[in-house]
Amino acid sequence: MRGWTEERIRDLVSRLETFREGCRVTTLAEVERESRSPFQLLVSCIISLRTKDEVTNAASRRLFQLAQTPQALAKLKPVEIAKAIYPAGFYRTKAAQLQQLASLLCAEHNGAVPANERDLLRLPGVGRKTANLVLGLGFGVPAICVDTHVHRISNRLGLVSSTSPKETEQQLARWLPRDLWIPINDLLVTFGQNRCHPTSPRCSGCPVTDLCPRVGVTRHR
DNA sequence: AAAACGGGGGC
DNA sequence: GCCCCAGTTTT
Known part of the structure; x- marks a missing residue:
């Protein structure tokens, strides 16, 4: 330019x-210190919708106490997820979305987050912003x-x-x-x-x- | 009472 | 491209 x-x-x-x-208040620096997995980054991205980063981080941590993998998250009841992320707002929608995502990862990706852009973008609720954040911080792909x-x-x-x-x-x-x-x-x-x-x-x-x-x-x- | 918090999806 | 969406926290 x-x-x-x-x-x-x-x-x-x-x-x-x-x-x-x-x-x-920093954002990703905090995430990096906590060594979050690609899945956790994905979850945080969805929680972050229309929500301040401090609140997102707190809500994410509470949810990760209950489940840190797609397998574990898929087994939770939506109401449990909603309760964990409550202050982030839109908790019912996000809870349903998170569970759907976790189930889909289990069903179609062996319970792992795909490490390429094309497959990430096919996931429900994942667009360019989320896909690129997961690729970058989660997988180290530029x-x-x-x-x-x-x-x-x-x-x-x-x-x-x-x-x-x-x-x-x-x-x-x-x-x-x-x-x-x-x-x-x-x-x-x-x-x-x-x-x-x-x-x-x-x-x-x-x-x-x-x-x-x-x-x-x-x-x- | 009003504003801030933001990305994805459907068309 | 334009519109829709959904709740809490802060001022």
């Missing part, structure tokens, strides 16, 4: 890493996980110029150094949650204003 040399993106990443160290934070901030910073998450993913894949594909998600998500908010970016005091072409612009797609 125009203006983004390798040196510049490395500088950005380095500063976002420093920024993250000062954040109370994949760019684009959620709303990554989409918004990639556009603000001019890393891409796109109107959809899918387009953002494609544009990033075109030039972003491959070793950054996995870590870029957590860096931008943490930055997005703690500073570069959707409607109020708080540019004053931002650690990367000098790299940002849209300082002070508060309206974004």
Whole structure:
């Protein structure tokens, strides 16, 4: 992307890493510390729907006390799942979805999470964001996980110029150094949650204003 | 009372 | 591409 040399993106990443160290709430860093399995990542993704990350993490941990594998989860009653994840909201829908997913994995994938994008995307409730997160963090396969934070901030910073998450993913894949594909998600998500908010970016005091072409612009797609 | 929390699916 | 979906927590 125009203006983004390798040196510049490395500088950005380095500063976002420093920024993250000062954040109370981080996302994937926390997940990584807990060494979650691909299945657990998948479950967390589904719980995270319309739910704050702190709440998602707490709900996930409670559910994992009951079941850590598709086999175990498939045996739980939906009401037990719902109870475990309750504060995350939409608990009945999510419970049904989680159980359906666990059962399907047992029935059609020998109780394992598939390690390729095509099969992941066929699972109910799994789209590009979830599939790429599981591929990246769960299996170590270079994949760019684009959620709303990554989409918004990639556009603000001019890393891409796109109107959809899918387009953002494609544009990033075109030039972003491959070793950054996995870590870029957590860096931008943490930055997005703690500073570069959707409607109020708080540019004053931002650690990367000098790299940002849209300082002070508060309206974004 | 209102806002924030976001991705997948169906068409 | 556009619309729909579903509840809790925070302000």
